[in-house]
Amino acid sequence: MRHRLRTCLLAAGLAVVVTVVPTAAQAAPRTGQASAMAFDWTGLVVAVAGHLLGGGSSEDPSLREAVQQVVAAVEAAKADIIAHTELIASAEVQACARQHTIDVADIENMSNTVRQLWARDATGCATLATAYVTTVQTPQAVDNIGHVLPALFAIVVAARGRAGLTNGINLVIQDQIRSYEAVVAKLTPTCVKRGAKEPGFPREKWWECVAYNGDRGESAWVVAPAEPSRAQAEHIATRNTSRPAAVSALPRLRSLGV
Amino acid sequence: MGRKLVRGIAAVAVASAMLLPGAAQPARADTDGGISDPIVDAALIAWNVYRSGGATPEQIVEFVRIVTGALTGLENEVIAHVDGIEAAEVLGQAAAVRIDMLDYHAIRDNEILLETFALDVGHYAQNAASKYEVVGRKAKDQIGLAAQVLYPITLTARTDAGWTGGLSEIEARYRDLNRAIVADLEPTCRSFSDPEPIPGQIFIRYECEAANGEKAYGIDHMVGNTWHSGPVNLEELKLEAARNSSWAAARRILAGQGQ
Missing domain, CATH: 2.20.70 (Ubiquitin Ligase Nedd4; Chain: W;)
Structure with a gap:
């Protein structure tokens, strides 16, 4: 019964995301500045993390479907995400965010060991980005990382979920919330x-x-x-910054109760 | 075969510990030692694992529980006010290790994953030790705290993986770092006497400030031959000021190791 409820919740979450992604994909060529943020990355994260936090398995077909949604979203927004990563001042964050954006397309082609290694790498990239965004002071530097954070955390949640490294998902979401709080505070006009x-x-x-x-x-x-x-x-x-997406994402992430 | 069996038993025990509510909480979060409590506990378990050349399932369970608590304390206490990019990098790496430690039972089930994890944490610990040399006092303290957790994880994970060849060098580097922290980050204390002294009375106020900016206060107040407050023990006052600083943890770790 609980499993069915969880599956229904995941399906409902995906349904919301699925209806958003095509719209965002159409919008992608419109402006290079904002299109990477037009995806409902938070919906993707909430769908996958909600499933895992509810005790769902990494092997559930519904989770695989959700992970594929993340892959498809990253593929559709790849050019914009990479364009934003190139603006990040930290060479480490720039390099790892760019690489994981490219790698995620092959998540199903990886052996499970490599997928677990890659999921750990992606996690390290996200925590590094979080540490930087809470440290850097200039709004431009914050904004450059802020544009990349939503896709990066979606990749991490999908990667750990698919790799079976699910106990740390709550801490990943905590880090995501922390990073968004920094973006919101530091980009307040x-x-x-x-x-x-x-x-x-x-x-x-x-x-x-x-x-x-x-x-x-x-x-x-x-x-x-x-x-x-x-x-x-x-x-x-702040319509042309990463702040509005962070503002709208925070209550949805907090609703996961991590 | 025997090692595999032990690992198998430990995996079950670790997995069980993960299911316990509050498994990621600090060992003694309600005591007065601040963040240094779980850090010292983790360091001393790792020291025992290193000295014995192997980890019992119970030690692994306890280590995972304590070290995730220490890393949680580190993140809560420090990451919101990280001092500079170097410290941010080290603390970002510590945050990644914290997430991975919650999945340590899954990591140690896969030999390659465990070995890679041990390597990565070792690199993070070495990075922290190198960064420590080139930053200011507050960042030294933050990096020192991260290193004080990363080194015990390195020692334990390498022992758990059967990689005992480089342990003595890693342990020596960790010991040197703790000695440097003790030498560099001792809290500074000042005393203030009553500007208008009353004959027959002593009134001195003490203030000690740790490297992280936290302070502790004490008062010597004697009337005639009677102490109303004090006499202040400056060593204890320094430890109180440094309860969330790497200095107190380093002193206690070295003392616990008989150094």
Whole structure:
């Protein structure tokens, strides 16, 4: 009964992801900057990790299907992911992120021993990227790693799941949450609350934010007693950074309860 | 054959330990030793494994439990305020080892995987020891803590894999590093006397600061011949300040090894 429930949950998760991936794949050529982030990487991670954290086996057909979804997503976004890795200042993170993005296509062709070795390597790459993103201070450096993190963690979860190294999945998710928290905090735009009053009209308020890359965002104007949404202005200002994806991913990752 | 049998028994025991709730918790997280408690425990189990030339299933189970707790403490205490890229690299590697340790039972079931794991952790430990030489005081402390966990894992994993050839050199490097930590990262203490002393009374406030910035305080307060507070033992105050610093762990590890 539990197994059936778990399989249904995984199937439901995959269904969501499957409907997202084709859309993202179509969107991929649109802009080189944002397309790698257009995939629902979090949906893929939640589907695989949720299955494993619920006690699911690495050999379940439904898990293999989920892993194939990760492979397909990485294949479709490969050019964009690699383009982003080339911007990462750390040579180690750049090299390992690029290599694992390429290697994942052959995950089913690997012997199990090599797959386990490769899964450990991929894990080391993700923890290194997490350590860097929590350490570097310049927003550009954070953003460059932030763009690559979603695909990298999806690869790690898929790799460890498929290799049967599943006990550490909860710690992988903890690291992913930690890295996203760093991205969100370090790419928070500078914001100012504005107000204006025209004679004969009620006073209006709104937030204005400027991201590190100079992009601006403005929340909807509201009339007192309503309060304008700072999050809305932040989201618009950071639309071309890795921050919005991290913001939306965090509650879904936390819902895994690791 | 005998070794394989022992490994088989140990694998079952390790797998069972993994199922225990809270298996990744520090050994004595509620005691006053801070992060140095599980680090010292892990180091001394590894020391015993190294000296005996083999690991019992019980030792492996206990080691995995304690070392994952030590690495969890390391990640919680340090990684949020890593000091510089060198320390970030070492702590990133320690974080990967922490994840792998939770799958140690699966790793040791595969001879190639276990040997590769032992090699990798050995490289990480050596990397930490090399990086330690070239960074400032706070980063030295963070790298020192990571190395204090990575070396015991190296010693234990290599012993578990039957790779005993290089153990004495690795153990010597670990001992040298702990000695360097003791010499380099001793907490600094200052004392402040009452600016307006009262005749017949002694009032001195002590402050010791560890390499990680954490502090401990003590007061000598004597009226006539009666101590109301103190006398402060500066060695104990240093250990208290350094409870989450590699200095306290290094001193305790060396003492536990009879060094």
